Amino acid sequence: MPRFGNLRDGPAPQAPGAETFTELLHAGGARVERIASRAVRDGAWYEQPWPEFVLLVAGAGRLAFADGTEQALGPGDWAHLPAGCRHRVAWTDPGAETIWLAVHLP
Amino acid sequence: MPRFGNLRDGPAPQAPGAETFTELLHAGGARVERIASRAVRDGAWYEQPWPEFVLLVAGAGRLAFADGTEQALGPGDWAHLPAGCRHRVAWTDPGAETIWLAVHLP
Numbered sequence: 001m002p003r004f005g006n007l008r009d010g011p012a013p014q015a016p017g018a019e020t021f022t023e024l025l026h027a028g029g030a031r032v033e034r035i036a037s038r039a040v041r042d043g044a045w046y047e048q049p050w051p052e053f054v055l056l057v058a059g060a061g062r063l064a065f066a067d068g069t070e071q072a073l074g075p076g077d078w079a080h081l082p083a084g085c086r087h088r089v090a091w092t093d094p095g096a097e098t099i100w101l102a103v104h105l106p
Numbered sequence: 107m108p109r110f111g112n113l114r115d116g117p118a119p120q121a122p123g124a125e126t127f128t129e130l131l132h133a134g135g136a137r138v139e140r141i142a143s144r145a146v147r148d149g150a151w152y153e154q155p156w157p158e159f160v161l162l163v164a165g166a167g168r169l170a171f172a173d174g175t176e177q178a179l180g181p182g183d184w185a186h187l188p189a190g191c192r193h194r195v196a197w198t199d200p201g202a203e204t205i206w207l208a209v210h211l212p
Binding site: 001002003004005006007008024025027028029030032050051053055057058063065071073076077078079080081082085087099101103105106 | 113138
């Protein structure tokens with residue numbers, strides 16, 4: 001049976017700088033998750049041995065990379081982060097929840 | 107190197123009822139694609155041997171299932187279609203482009 005939901009529904013970050021992660025689907029080594037963040041400043045670095053596709057659904061954010069570059073993202077903006085691409089969330093909107101869809105590929 | 111884009115950018119359907127498909131990423135047997143549709147009425151049936159996750163990003167649409175049920179989707183609404191779940195796009199907004207993100211899982 002199909003399942004339905006809306007990305008705007010789900011746990012909200014409880015404190016500035018917090019992020020919540022909700023797994024929506026896990027199949028064949030791939031994982032789809034909803035992320036909600038608020039007022040992130042210089043989040044933790046990630047470096048995964050798998051590719052990731054991330055879509056900013058609502059709000060605003062900035063990703064930072066190991067070479068010092070940053071990329072601002074608004075609604076509809078996506079990023080393909082290849083395996084081994086060191087990245088972090090540098091900033092998200094302090095005044096509103098920022099919602100992301102992340103797809104972790106096998 | 108990371109790649110970036112926006113789901114609102116891309117090929118537009120050229121005629122009422124048309125859909126365009128753009129592959130954004132293909133890795134490990136999973137595929138992420140952008141779909142743009144306009145004024146679809148009773149689209150083709152799909153029945154895939156893999157699970158699909160689909161997100162409506164902009165516009166409005168309705169999915170139909172083999173048991174006769176339909177599900178209306180607006181921005182932020184997602185559907186998880188398990189492997190073998192027969193479905194089709196029954197309707198999309200006649201007055202605006204409807205943008206989807208589809209993730210085909212391994």
